[in-house]
Amino acid sequence: MKPYRVFAVLRREMQEIVKSRGLLLAIFLPALFLTLLPLGGIAFLGRALDNVSSGDAQDFARLLTMMPELKTWSVGEVASYVILEQFLTMFLMMPLIISLSLASQSVISEKQTKSLEPLLATPIRTSELLLGKGLTAMLPALAATWVAFLIFLLAGRLLIDSPRVYSSLLQPKWLVAMLALAPLLSLLSVSITVVLSSRVNDARTVQQIGGFVVLPIVILGVAQTVGLLLLNVTTFVIGAIILAAADILILRLGVRLFQREKILTRWK
Amino acid sequence: MIQTHNLAKTFDKFTAVADLSLTVEAGEIFAFLGPNGAGKTTTMRMLACLIAPTSGEATVAGLRVGQDDDAIRARIGILTEAPGLYEKLNAVQNLDFFARLYGLDAATRAKQIARYLDILGLGERQQEPVGNFSKGMKQKLSIARALLHEPQVVFFDEPTSALDPESAKVVRDFIAELKSEGRTIFLCTHNLDEADRLADRVGVFKQHLIQVDTPENLRRKLYGQRVLFRVRDLTDAPKRALAALPFARDIQFNGDTISIALDAPDEMTPRVVNALVDAGAALCEVRPERASLEEVYLDLVKTEPRQ
Numbered sequence: 145m146k147p148y149r150v151f152a153v154l155r156r157e158m159q160e161i162v163k164s165r166g167l168l169l170a171i172f173l174p175a176l177f178l179t180l181l182p183l184g185g186i187a188f189l190g191r192a193l194d195n196v197s198s199g200d201a202q203d204f205a206r207l208l209t210m211m212p213e214l215k216t217w218s219v220g221e222v223a224s225y226v227i228l229e230q231f232l233t234m235f236l237m238m239p240l241i242i243s244l245s246l247a248s249q250s251v252i253s254e255k256q257t258k259s260l261e262p263l264l265a266t267p268i269r270t271s272e273l274l275l276g277k278g279l280t281a282m283l284p285a286l287a288a289t290w291v292a293f294l295i296f297l298l299a300g301r302l303l304i305d306s307p308r309v310y311s312s313l314l315q316p317k318w319l320v321a322m323l324a325l326a327p328l329l330s331l332l333s334v335s336i337t338v339v340l341s342s343r344v345n346d347a348r349t350v351q352q353i354g355g356f357v358v359l360p361i362v363i364l365g366v367a368q369t370v371g372l373l374l375l376n377v378t379t380f381v382i383g384a385i386i387l388a389a390a391d392i393l394i395l396r397l398g399v400r401l402f403q404r405e406k407i408l409t410r411w412k
Numbered sequence: 413m414i415q416t417h418n419l420a421k422t423f424d425k426f427t428a429v430a431d432l433s434l435t436v437e438a439g440e441i442f443a444f445l446g447p448n449g450a451g452k453t454t455t456m457r458m459l460a461c462l463i464a465p466t467s468g469e470a471t472v473a474g475l476r477v478g479q480d481d482d483a484i485r486a487r488i489g490i491l492t493e494a495p496g497l498y499e500k501l502n503a504v505q506n507l508d509f510f511a512r513l514y515g516l517d518a519a520t521r522a523k524q525i526a527r528y529l530d531i532l533g534l535g536e537r538q539q540e541p542v543g544n545f546s547k548g549m550k551q552k553l554s555i556a557r558a559l560l561h562e563p564q565v566v567f568f569d570e571p572t573s574a575l576d577p578e579s580a581k582v583v584r585d586f587i588a589e590l591k592s593e594g595r596t597i598f599l600c601t602h603n604l605d606e607a608d609r610l611a612d613r614v615g616v617f618k619q620h621l622i623q624v625d626t627p628e629n630l631r632r633k634l635y636g637q638r639v640l641f642r643v644r645d646l647t648d649a650p651k652r653a654l655a656a657l658p659f660a661r662d663i664q665f666n667g668d669t670i671s672i673a674l675d676a677p678d679e680m681t682p683r684v685v686n687a688l689v690d691a692g693a694a695l696c697e698v699r700p701e702r703a704s705l706e707e708v709y710l711d712l713v714k715t716e717p718r719q
Binding site: 146148149151152155156159160163164257258259260261262263264265266267268269404405408409 | 423457460461462463464482483485486488490492494496497498499500501505509510512513514515541554557558
């Protein structure tokens, strides 16, 4: 593998992203929305939660029986914690959504403009091409996710009154989520796009089908809310292992489908 | 420079190319002619290591297809049927991307990009997005892209299709210039006039190779050599004189024009002229009669049933 070819693909793709309003929106809109939503949630709901009745607090306490350390917290702090956990789960959607938009556009547009044939006629290897395209989809998605999370942490310091609630944002599990789960989720989007691109002719269809990958994230959030699952370092590490295995399998399938001959003779 | 031996490609049950044995010499322009679906592009793709042959062997620039694919791709340039450019990027960015893939250093990239943009007349619009370019300009840019790394062998797939006559001429002249630089050109085309003007040899192809030769030899093989004589007020006496010539074959009269097949025109034409003058004909014009390559091609292709 020649790194300069991977870099050439990455560079060219970035040049195209910079010149495409649609792709820039695909990066910035989810980041903006998924950052402002939890911040707004804290700003508008946070103080009201101090007035939650003891009955409601009991519901929260029931949901969190697996977390005895919260028993000394006030009702408002527990409520804030639960809501923050929900919002933070949404940050995991960001690498999925952004990578899916960028990867689908990257692969499908080559298919539509018939630019793959001259590209494949150069000495570039399939692995170099896919790595370049994968990085194109992953790097902006991860940068957006990490910057958004950082902004959320900084703004949260100003908006969250309770030091105990704020310190919950700094738990190791979110470090695992951002540094392990986010890249793996991003890679999942890329892998799914490569697989779908052999069958689908427009980026929107890839995004619609690929959009189903956000479901597990939503299910995780709901499962925690209803007390079925506790999101902690262990669950995130297990999730990362499962995700890594899924990524490898799907990526292998994608690479198998992404063959020069099939691209040139079967892709219509 | 290019050699194939019994090269074949099948897609499921469809045979696109069968038993293709061919040699293209270094520095030659070889035109590959055939109807739509004849397998020309498939052949080109096999030689450019884009698709694998089902059977047979091929070498390009001394390297074996199927074994040295990366090295072959580094030594060839290809103009595909669709330009396949990145339309949001400008001409320089498009070329720079490909120059990087071929591993050219920064100085060489800049020099080569400037050179080909200048040669192909795109220098003034090099900073415009390619999406604004006309078809002709896109085609020229695609040609520049194929040549940035100075390949030994260049494959052209329909290089002047969809171009206006002026742009087509620029491209044709440029291809001729590439030959003068010693490059080997493999030209897939429907444009028989283009093949006639540019090609050293022509291969007529329809799933398999029907004929390979120079355009001139193909004409001779199919039609022999004919000479056309135009006389004023043709009478019976010259006709009788021609009928008496044993070497004059297939004599055709059309008004005042006489077309005669001659095996050795240089030697026999003066004898025909003498016979006509002696018979009292007023000879106005004598010239060799050339069948067009189109006639030759149509004759060859129509006798070959599609497989």
